[in-house]
Amino acid sequence: MSEAVVTLHFSVDGEDFTSAGQASVQVKKSLRQLGISPEIIRKVSIAMYEGEINMVIHAGGGEADVLIYEDHIEIRLDDHGPGIANIEMAMQEGWSTAPDNIRSLGFGAGMGLPNMKRYTDEMKINSVLGEGTHIVMKVNL
Amino acid sequence: MTVHELAEALHLETIVEADGKRKIDGCYIGDLLSWVMGRAQSGNVWITIMSNINIVAVASLADVSCIILAEGVTVEENVRAVAEAKGVNLLASERTAYELAASLKDLIE
Ligand SMILES: Nc1ncnc2c1ncn2[C@@H]1O[C@H](COP(=O)(O)OP(=O)(O)OP(=O)(O)O)[C@@H](O)[C@H]1O
Numbered sequence A: 001m002s003e004a005v006v007t008l009h010f011s012v013d014g015e016d017f018t019s020a021g022q023a024s025v026q027v028k029k030s031l032r033q034l035g036i037s038p039e040i041i042r043k044v045s046i047a048m049y050e051g052e053i054n055m056v057i058h059a060g061g062g063e064a065d066v067l068i069y070e071d072h073i074e075i076r077l078d079d080h081g082p083g084i085a086n087i088e089m090a091m092q093e094g095w096s097t098a099p100d101n102i103r104s105l106g107f108g109a110g111m112g113l114p115n116m117k118r119y120t121d122e123m124k125i126n127s128v129l130g131e132g133t134h135i136v137m138k139v140n141l
Numbered sequence B: 001m002t003v004h005e006l007a008e009a010l011h012l013e014t015i016v017e018a019d020g021k022r023k024i025d026g027c028y029i030g031d032l033l034s035w036v037m038g039r040a041q042s043g044n045v046w047i048t049i050m051s052n053i054n055i056v057a058v059a060s061l062a063d064v065s066c067i068i069l070a071e072g073v074t075v076e077e078n079v080r081a082v083a084e085a086k087g088v089n090l091l092a093s094e095r096t097a098y099e100l101a102a103s104l105k106d107l108i109e
């Protein structure tokens, strides 16, 4: 595979709800500067935001990398949170373990992972209970 | 129709007019952020009663044309400031989401 043309790296803070989504907003800005089309920017932004928020809410933060290749954009999310016990279940619309205080902010509809799948061309989840979750998503250019 | 024209026509309170010339295209109503992320279309007017800071990133990333806070919901100063910094149009009204959407339909259809 060819080398990534541009790589972006972010540390996602697990404590701070007021800045949640910042990495995604930054990615949107960078993609716009690179002249990527609005439709692609929207797909990447939505997928990345859902993944970023999940790391904040469910995993105490993590790392996000965005790699831009000639023909696709790759989003990599890595956390050392509790892991996902049943990925198939977690992928279902409406399934959520978000606590009430998080739900009162408008999260916890159980739509984040399904959105990530919908807005990307490829999505792989690797999760080990007690160790963490790694997600790779690809959007074709 | 632009966001600025919409605000005038529906007598909305303008909290932030970051890009008044942005064209509006359709409408989405909802308070659950992942539903908005997944279902709202680019250019939609987003009507909600959710007022915490996270609505700004959602509006920006889902690329809606503006947020209308319904039912007299207010925002804290930091929400206003972040909306301004991120270029998100933020409007408000005493009216319900239903009333706003019904008026919007009369305007754009
Ligand atoms: N990074 C993660 N680490 C641990 N668990 C996760 C992670 N991401 C998702 N999950 C689990 O998968 C469930 C479903 O995730 P999903 O994003 O679809 O919904 P949600 O985050 O609960 O709500 P929403 O995204 O609609 O606000 C979560 O409730 C959580 O139990």
Ligand SMILES: [Mg+2]
Residues within 6 Å of the ligand: A050, A053, A054, A108, A111, A112, A113, B034
């Ligand atoms: Mg989620």
